[in-house]
Structures are given as C-alpha cells and as structure tokens.
Amino acid sequence: MTDPDEPLVSVRDLKKHYPIKEGILSRQVGAAKAVDGVSFDIYPGETLGLVGESGCGKSTAGSSIIRLEDATGGEVLFNGGGRAGRTRNDDGTHPNDVTRFDERELKAFRRDAQMIFQDPSSSFDPRMTVGNSVAELLQVHGMTDRDRRRRIVQNLLERVGLSADDYDRYPHEFSGGQKQRIALARALVLNPDFIVADEPVSALDVSIKAEILSLINDLQEEFGLSLLFISHDMSVIREVCDRVAVMYLGEIVEIGKTEQIFSDPAHPYTEALLSAIPNPDPRSTHEGIELKGTVPSPSDPPSGCRFHTRCHRVIQSEEFDLDQSAWRSVLNLRDRAIAREIDVESVREFVAAETDTDPESVPPDAVKAEIRAEFDLPEQLSDPEAERVLSDALDRMVDDDVEAATETLMEVFTTPCEETKPELLDHGDGHQSSCLRNEPDVGAEAVATASDD
Ligand code: ADP
Numbered sequence: 360m361t362d363p364d365e366p367l368v369s370v371r372d373l374k375k376h377y378p379i380k381e382g383i384l385s386r387q388v389g390a391a392k393a394v395d396g397v398s399f400d401i402y403p404g405e406t407l408g409l410v411g412e413s414g415c416g417k418s419t420a421g422s423s424i425i426r427l428e429d430a431t432g433g434e435v436l437f438n439g440g441g442r443a444g445r446t447r448n449d450d451g452t453h454p455n456d457v458t459r460f461d462e463r464e465l466k467a468f469r470r471d472a473q474m475i476f477q478d479p480s481s482s483f484d485p486r487m488t489v490g491n492s493v494a495e496l497l498q499v500h501g502m503t504d505r506d507r508r509r510r511i512v513q514n515l516l517e518r519v520g521l522s523a524d525d526y527d528r529y530p531h532e533f534s535g536g537q538k539q540r541i542a543l544a545r546a547l548v549l550n551p552d553f554i555v556a557d558e559p560v561s562a563l564d565v566s567i568k569a570e571i572l573s574l575i576n577d578l579q580e581e582f583g584l585s586l587l588f589i590s591h592d593m594s595v596i597r598e599v600c601d602r603v604a605v606m607y608l609g610e611i612v613e614i615g616k617t618e619q620i621f622s623d624p625a626h627p628y629t630e631a632l633l634s635a636i637p638n639p640d641p642r643s644t645h646e647g648i649e650l651k652g653t654v655p656s657p658s659d660p661p662s663g664c665r666f667h668t669r670c671h672r673v674i675q676s677e678e679f680d681l682d683q684s685a686w687r688s689v690l691n692l693r694d695r696a697i698a699r700e701i702d703v704e705s706v707r708e709f710v711a712a713e714t715d716t717d718p719e720s721v722p723p724d725a726v727k728a729e730i731r732a733e734f735d736l737p738e739q740l741s742d743p744e745a746e747r748v749l750s751d752a753l754d755r756m757v758d759d760d761v762e763a764a765t766e767t768l769m770e771v772f773t774t775p776c777e778e779t780k781p782e783l784l785d786h787g788d789g790h791q792s793s794c795l796r797n798e799p800d801v802g803a804e805a806v807a808t809a810s811d812d
C-alpha cells in the first residue's frame with residue numbers, strides 16, 4: 360500500500376507556540392516558541408532521529424506530529440504521497456493533514472500512529488494487568504472477541520521478549536526495561552505504520568539500553584515501521600537512526616544521513632553535540648568543543664542564527680582577524696555586559712581577598728586582568744584595534760561606567776550571525792544545514808579564517 364519512495368510523514372513548517380500568561384487576568388504577554396517552523400520527511404521503514412539538548416523542542420515536535428497536542432501552524436501530512444492524498448482541497452488545505460483531522464479521522468490515525476515515552480512506569484495503570492492494558496486498545500478499536508484479543512497480546516508479549524504468562528501480571532512486577540518492552544507491545548498491537556519514540560531508553564540502565572535499542576531495531580524491520588526517534592544522546596542516535604535531524608531552539612539546523620552527520624557535520628552545533636559523546640571516534644576531528652551555557656529561552660530567541668550566542672565558529676566582523684576562541688570570548692564579554700551581568704565590585708573584592716589587600720587599594724589593572732581571565736581573554740588581543748577598544752571598554756567598566764563600556768563593545772564587536780538568519784542549504788545527497796558560513800557572500804571569509812583555527 361505504501362510507496363517506499365513517497366514519504367509516510369511529511370512535516371511542513373510545523374509550529375507550536377505556548378502562550379505565556381501573566382497577572383490575575385491571565386493576559387498573554389508572549390509565547391514560548393517551542394517548535395518554530397520545522398520541516399522534514401520520514402520514509403516508509405525509516406528511522407529518523409531528532410536530537411538536541413533538553414528544552415530544544417523535541418518532545419513538543421513529537422507530540423504535535425502525533426497530535427497529542429494541537430500545532431500552532433504548519434502541516435503534518437500522513438500518507439500524503441499516497442494516491443488518495445495527492446491533491447489539495449480547493450481552499451489549499453490537504454486532506455491528509457493530521458493537524459486538521461476531525462474526530463473520526465483522528466480515531467483512524469490513532470491506529471496507524473503510536474507514541475512511546477521515556478518513563479514506562481507512568482504509562483501503565485497499576486491496577487490493571489499488563490495484558491489487559493495492551494488488549495484494551497484492541498477493544499477500543501472494535502475487536503469484541505476476548506479470547507482473540509488475549510491470543511494476539513500473548514503472541515506480541517513473546518515477540519518483545521517476554522512470555523505469554525506475563526499477560527496476567529501487574530506493572531509493579533516488572534523492571535524498567537521489561538516495562539519498556541510492554542510499552543512496545545502496546546505501541547505495536549494495532550499494527551501501526553508509524554511510531555514516535557520519545558527518549559525511549561533514556562531512563563534505563565546502560566546494559567538494558569542496548570537490549571531495548573536492538574529490540575526496537577528488530578521490531579522495526581519485522582513490522583516495517585517508520586520511526587521518529589527522539590533523543591538528546593548522540594551515541595543512542597547513532598545506534599538506531601538512518602537519518603538525523605538536529606534541533607536547536609525550535610528549529611532544525613542540520614539534517615542528513617546518520618553517516619554524514621557523524622563523519623562530516625556541517626553545523627557547529629552538531630559538531631558540539633558530537634564532541635560531547637563520551638567515547639568519540641578516535642578518528643574524529645571534533646573533540647574538545649565545549650558547549651557552554653544553557654539553551655536561551657524560546658520565548659525570546661537570539662536574533663539571526665539562534666546559535667550565535669554559543670557558537671565556537673561565530674563569524675567575526677570584517678575588520679578583525681582574531682584567534683577564533685578570543686573572538687568568542689570578546690562576544691561573551693559583550694553579551695554579559697549587555698545583560699548587566701558583570702559585577703565589577705565583586706571582582707574587585709575577589710582580587711582584594713586573593714592578594715590580601717583592601718578593595719580600595721586594588722589597582723584598576725588588576726581588576727581588568729581578573730575580568731579578562733574570567734572570560735578566557737588573552738592578555739593582549741592579536742589585533743591592535745580590537746585590543747584598543749576592548750581595553751578602553753574595560754577601563755570604563757572598572758571606572759564604574761558600565762553604560763559607556765557596553766555601548767563601545769556593542770558598537771565595535773558585532774557579528775553577521777546576529778544580523779542574518781541562515782537558510783537551510785543543500786550539501787547534496789539530502790544533507791542540509793543552516794549556517795551563515797555556508798552562504799558565500801556572508802561567510803566565505805569567515806570559513807577561511809575558521810578552518811585554520
Ligand atoms: P525537549 O523535549 O527537547 O527537552 P520540550 O519539547 O519538552 O523540549 O520543550 C521545549 C520548550 O517548550 C521548553 O522551553 C519548554 O519549557 C517549553 N514547553 C514545553 N511544554 C510546555 C507547556 N505545556 N507550556 C509551556 N511551555 C512548554
């Protein structure tokens with residue numbers, strides 16, 4: 360029925376914004392853009408990984424696709440490439456758009472698409488035998504024959520590595536790994552085409568993890584499933600995914616075959632995620648990149664490229680040619696100054712305590728040196744003009760004129776990455792990434808300098 364060359368699921372510009380409300384009248388004062396324009400396809404029998412740090416919107420994307428939550432915008436075309444779904448309605452909507460399904464269509468969709476969650480304990484009713492928990496779905500979807508339901512579920516329990524006798528046992532009698540096996544049985548009982556697995560092994564012990572991953576791999580083949588596999592863990596993603604979509608602050612920043620993503624990552628964020636894998640490939644050239652700071656708030660995402668506030672390859676303003684890590688440090692200093700998060704007084708007190716002197720008698724140069732040290736700034740920037748501006752700003756800062764210091768920093772130290780939003784560009788063979796360094800007119804010079812850092 361399904362054509363292997365047509366996507367089973369096509370996600371188009373999917374958005375999910377949560378309103379932020381305030382005050383007794385609960386007036387909406389903003390929105391958390393948890394998912395902010397995400398597009399990808401999932402093909403029959405394929406596993407697409409969705410990876411990114413905690414809070415980047417993976418779960419929200421998964422549950423919006425499966426319609427456990429209502430999307431704010433965009434489309435999720437299910438079986439949209441099939442004969443029935445090829446043409447759009449007169450008003451431009453698509454008959455196979457999950458986000459527009461009515462009750463009846465949704466009920467049919469619920470047979471075809473299932474979700475598995477991280478915590479298997481919370482997904483079972485403790486008072487119901489696990490067999491009945493699984494069989495319940497068959498009943499809801501119209502199977503009236505009780506014995507038949509039992510036979511089907513017992514068979515399925517065996518296929519997920521448990522025994523038929525387990526049908527009559529209760530959730531508390533099973534370990535976490537076994538419960539996740541039962542969750543898999545329940546996800547499979549209606550013979551779906553598509554499963555969203557949201558961090559399915561993240562709560563399990565290392566040894567159990569591998570077992571469940573290999574079970575998922577086996578079942579996928581056996582049942583011909585398409586999977587959206589959500590994880591924050593690159594090493595888990597590598598085990599099970601055919602392709603990977605890398606998500607940052609509600610957006611996809613890179614997508615491609617697993618092999619491409621792991622051997623030749625195009626986006627600095629992907630590089631950073633890869634270098635965080637505890638046991639990196641010894642051939643890997645992406646070690647030692649530290650992903651500092653936390654993910655910014657999705658209610659007020661950074662301008663331009665959303666990753667620019669943390670990116671180790673952030674592009675320099677044209678007039679400078681600093682060591683890349685020094686440039687990152689300069690921008691960190693600037694951003695913390697803008698946020699008014701540099702407390703000169705406590706730096707002075709710190710230096711005083713270290714040198715066993717009075718805060719009043721700490722020389723300004725010692726305070727400057729300490730601020731530089733805190734930001735990993737070299738004693739002297741390699742570019743004299745940049746050094747002059749930085750040193751001048753630090754003087755003002757130490758002189759308690761934070762306002763003027765910040766203004767100087769903002770005026771001189773700018774990056775195209777905060778001004779221009781990069782597009783997802785093609786590297787060939789389905790590999791895409793969104794980084795300004797890809798865009799010849801903006802990034803060419805920067806790529807040249809960044810590659811020899
Ligand atoms: P992930 O699964 O990648 O860890 P989530 O999808 O859970 O990320 O969350 C993405 C962002 O949306 C986070 O900033 C989170 O705080 C926010 N968020 C998630 N659910 C809600 C909700 N029900 N109401 C408001 N904000 C939410």
Ligand code: MG
Nearest residue numbers: 417418419558
């Ligand atoms: Mg999540």
